[in-house]
Every structure is written in structure tokens, then in C-alpha cells.
Amino acid sequence: MSNKPHVVVLGGNFAGLGAAQKIREFAGDAVRITVIDRKNFLLFVPNIPAEVFEGRDPAKTLSMDLRSTLAEDDIGFIQAEVQALDPDAKRIDFVPSERPGAAPESMHYDYVVVAVGNRLAFDRIEGFAEHGHTCTDFYYGNKLRHFLEHEYRGGPVAIGSARFHQGDGTKDIKLYGGHAFPSAEAACEGPPVETMLSMATWLKEHGKGGPDKITVFTPAKLIAEDAGEQVVGKLLEIASGMGFHYLNETQDITRITHEGVEFANGKSVEAELKLVFPDWVPHDFLKGLPISDSEGFVVTDVTMRNPKYPNVFAAGDAAAITVPKLGGIGHAEGEIVGKQIAKDVGRMAAEEADKPLEPVVYCIGDMGANQAFYIRSNSWFGGPDQVLKMGHVPFLLKMQYKNLFFKTRGKMPEWGLDASKLLAEKLFAA
Numbered sequence: 425m426s427n428k429p430h431v432v433v434l435g436g437n438f439a440g441l442g443a444a445q446k447i448r449e450f451a452g453d454a455v456r457i458t459v460i461d462r463k464n465f466l467l468f469v470p471n472i473p474a475e476v477f478e479g480r481d482p483a484k485t486l487s488m489d490l491r492s493t494l495a496e497d498d499i500g501f502i503q504a505e506v507q508a509l510d511p512d513a514k515r516i517d518f519v520p521s522e523r524p525g526a527a528p529e530s531m532h533y534d535y536v537v538v539a540v541g542n543r544l545a546f547d548r549i550e551g552f553a554e555h556g557h558t559c560t561d562f563y564y565g566n567k568l569r570h571f572l573e574h575e576y577r578g579g580p581v582a583i584g585s586a587r588f589h590q591g592d593g594t595k596d597i598k599l600y601g602g603h604a605f606p607s608a609e610a611a612c613e614g615p616p617v618e619t620m621l622s623m624a625t626w627l628k629e630h631g632k633g634g635p636d637k638i639t640v641f642t643p644a645k646l647i648a649e650d651a652g653e654q655v656v657g658k659l660l661e662i663a664s665g666m667g668f669h670y671l672n673e674t675q676d677i678t679r680i681t682h683e684g685v686e687f688a689n690g691k692s693v694e695a696e697l698k699l700v701f702p703d704w705v706p707h708d709f710l711k712g713l714p715i716s717d718s719e720g721f722v723v724t725d726v727t728m729r730n731p732k733y734p735n736v737f738a739a740g741d742a743a744a745i746t747v748p749k750l751g752g753i754g755h756a757e758g759e760i761v762g763k764q765i766a767k768d769v770g771r772m773a774a775e776e777a778d779k780p781l782e783p784v785v786y787c788i789g790d791m792g793a794n795q796a797f798y799i800r801s802n803s804w805f806g807g808p809d810q811v812l813k814m815g816h817v818p819f820l821l822k823m824q825y826k827n828l829f830f831k832t833r834g835k836m837p838e839w840g841l842d843a844s845k846l847l848a849e850k851l852f853a854a
């Protein structure tokens with residue numbers, strides 16, 4: 425066994441895979457790296473809605489083998505359920521999950537990167553299993569596809585989010601030169617905006633109506649507020665012009681019934697199709713740890729390092745600083761983790777490694793009929809940008825992004841984002 429520092433990355437989806445690859449890129453052979461994930465593939469979540477509304481099984485095109493991907497960079501992989509993290513003992517407890525019945529084991533780390541995402545808490549929404557739909561994974565995506573193809577009779581549609589419970593882990597964080605960290609009522613509202621537009625196209629294409637059948641709702645004052653007021657203002661203007669109905673400040677979903685969705689503010693909406701996104705809740709094993717905030721999100725500074733335990737990092741949805749919960753932000757965080765660990769092992773200068781996280785809401789959402797919307801905004805965090813574009817070019821970019829991700833096994837070239845920006849914002853501005 426090598427005596428190099430052992431970096432254990434918990435989770436192997438966008439943030440975990442990205443962090444592991446960046447650690448290898450920047451720290452080179454100075455470290456040994458192991459990724460632990462309960463499943464052995466990467467689930468490319470953002471394109472599930474596009475596949476489902478086109479009537480395709482998302483499982484056929486949206487998974488990437490983790491073990492062989494990581495092996496390309498000499499990164500070890502263990503398929504296991506992480507059960508506990510002890511930051512004082514520097515120990516991970518896990519149970520191998522390839523087959524049931526495995527005995528619990530422990531592993532020592534020198535550095536740990538928590539990238540286990542969150543629990544999407546559908547189990548906290550009463551009536552969801554019987555009456556609700558969503559498109560956050562292959563199972564639910566295919567359930568919705570089946571419902572649309574075989575059961576949906578053309579009745580009203582309700583689309584929206586449950587309330588997000590942000591912890592206190594961001595209270596000391598300042599972004600973009602001093603802006604206090606904002607607080608969100610919804611974890612990630614790109615998906616409801618995306619599905620409302622795709623659903624409207626689906627209704628039209630199937631001769632079942634249009635936007636006026638759809639009510640979109642949000643627990644917040646403004647849907648997708650993290651995209652910036654100007655962007656959302658424009659989106660809402662376009663949406664109301666098309667005939668969508670809009671309900672805000674619903675506070676939370678209390679129940680889904682056969683008839684519709686009931687909200688914590690006492691109101692309700694009638695719907696045959698109830699397409700919802702739940703609360704993003706930290707995993708139980710993170711709750712109450714000295715590295716976690718009041719909800720269980722892992723506390724970090726703007727270099728993704730835990731202030732009390734400098735050998736503990738977090739990236740992606742599991743990190744308190746990742747609000748809204750976006751894979752794009754997790755990817756940027758993985759890169760910072762790579763640089764920090766490279767700095768610690770003497771492979772990168774502090775000047776380069778210590779550049780702080782400057783989060784950007786970067787979202788390309790499918791609208792159906794080969795069209796998409798493109799948002800690039802940092803104004804919610806105190807930055808200067810708010811850009812919204814719609815049309816065929818953003819759709820092309822969304823599909824190309826996925827193809828490039830799979831082709832490069834997650835190692836998106838530096839020019840990928842710049843090229844998207846140039847195409848969407850300059851050359852083919854809608």
C-alpha cells in the first residue's frame with residue numbers, strides 16, 4: 425500500500441467525478457484517490473426531461489460507467505453505501521453494495537471530499553407515490569413517460585416545487601466582493617420552468633391543448649429567483665403571454681391527491697397531472713456532524729474547505745454553499761477542491777489555488793420542439809450578469825454539452841463553456 429496521502433471522494437456523480445478527475449489533474453501522482461458510490465454509473469440528470477418528453481427511455485442514453493471512467497486516471501472505485509464519516513478519527517464506514525449481505529467496513533482517509541448530493545425527499549410529500557409525477561431519475565422519468573403515453577386524458581397540469589430548507593452554513597460567506605449569501609425558498613427551479621415549457625409543447629404536439637392547461641407554482645415570491653429578477657421578469661412575461669397560470673408563495677406542498685396539489689398557504693390547484701420537485705435534504709449520516717450546518721449540509725469556505733477540519737472538503741449539492749443545487753456549480757467546486765489538494769501536496773502555488781468560488785447560475789432548459797432557453801446569471805450572488813436567450817441554438821448546445829460530456833468521460837474542455845457562451849450570446853442571439 426502506498427504511503428501517499430489518500431483522498432477519499434464520497435459520491436461519483438457530477439461533483440464527485442469532477443472533483444476526483446481534477447484532483448488527479450492538479451495533484452498528479454502525489455496522491456492516491458478512491459471514489460465510493462452506491463451505484464456504479466453516472467446518472468446524467470439534466471437531460472432526463474428532454475428524453476421523457478420526446479417519448480424515449482432516458483436510461484438508454486444517460487448513464488456512464490464509473491469504474492472504467494475512473495480507471496483511466498488511476499482512480500480506485502468502491503461500490504458501497506457510505507454509512508458514517510468520523511472527521512476526528514478520519515474514518516469512513518461503508519457497506520459494499522454490489523450484493524446484499526456484505527459486511528460493514530471502515531477506511532482511513534487523509535483527505536475526504538463529500539460529494540454525495542442530497543436526498544430528493546419525495547417521501548415527505550403525502551400522496552406522491554399514488555398521485556405524483558416527476559423526472560429526476562430513470563424510474564420516475566419512465567413512470568411519467570408511461571403516464572403521458574397511456575393514461576393522461578388531457579386534464580389540467582400543475583408543475584412546481586416543495587419548499588427548500590437552507591441551513592445556516594452560509595451565514596459567514598461573502599461572494600463577489602462582499603455580497604451576503606442569499607437565502608432560497610426552492611432548491612432548484614430550472615427543472616419546473618423547463619418542464620412547464622416542454623409540457624406545453626407536448627400538449628400542442630399531441631393535440632391536447634397548450635400552456636393555458638398548465639399552472640406553475642413556487643414556494644417563493646418569484647420562481648427561479650436565483651436566475652435574477654430581470655431574467656425571471658422576462659420569462660414570466662413570455663409565459664403569461666403564452667397563457668400559463670402562475671401561483672407564487674405557496675410556501676410548501678402539503679399533500680398530493682387524485683384531484684390536485686394542496687399547499688401550506690391554504691390554497692390548492694386542481695390537476696390531473698401533478699409534476700413536482702421535492703425538498704433537497706442532506707443525507708442522514710451527515711446530520712449532527714461537526715462539519716455540517718443546522719440542516720446537515722457540509723460547511724465550507726469559498727475554497728470548499730471545512731473551516732474546522734481543513735482536510736474535509738465538500739462539492740456539489742451536499743455543500744452548504746451550493747445554492748441553488750446545480751450541477752454546473754458543483755463542477756466548478758470540484759475544480760477548486762482539486763487545486764486546494766494540489767496546493768497542500770506542493771503541486772500548485774497558493775496564488776493559483778486560492779481563487780474563490782464565484783457561483784454562476786448556468787442553465788440550459790429544454791422547451792420541446794428542438795428549442796431551449798439559456799440562462800447565465802450571477803446577479804443573485806452579487807455579480808453583474810443576467811442573460812436569457814431562447815431558441816434552437818440553446819437546444820443544440822444542451823445536446824452537444826451532453827455528447828461532449830460522454831465523449832470526454834466528464835472532462836469537459838475549458839473551451840466548452842466559452843464556446844457555448846459565444847454561440848448562445850453573441851453569434852446566434854435570439
Ligand SMILES: Cc1cc2nc3c(=O)[nH]c(=O)nc-3n(C[C@H](O)[C@H](O)[C@H](O)COP(=O)(O)OP(=O)(O)OC[C@H]3O[C@@H](n4cnc5c(N)ncnc54)[C@H](O)[C@@H]3O)c2cc1C
Nearest residue numbers: 435437438439461462470506540541740741749750751752
Ligand atoms: C430534472 C433536473 C434537471 C436538472 N437540470 C440541471 C441543469 O440543466 N443544469 C445544472 O447545472 N443542474 C441541473 N440539475 C441539478 C443537478 O442534477 C444537480 O445539481 C447535480 O446532479 C448535483 O451533483 P452532485 O454530484 O452534487 O450530486 P448527485 O448528482 O445527487 O450525486 C450524488 C452521488 O452520490 C451517491 N451517493 C449518495 N449517497 C450515498 C451514500 N450514502 N453512499 C454512497 N454513495 C452515495 C449517489 O449515488 C450519486 O451518484 C437538474 C436536476 C434535476 C432533478
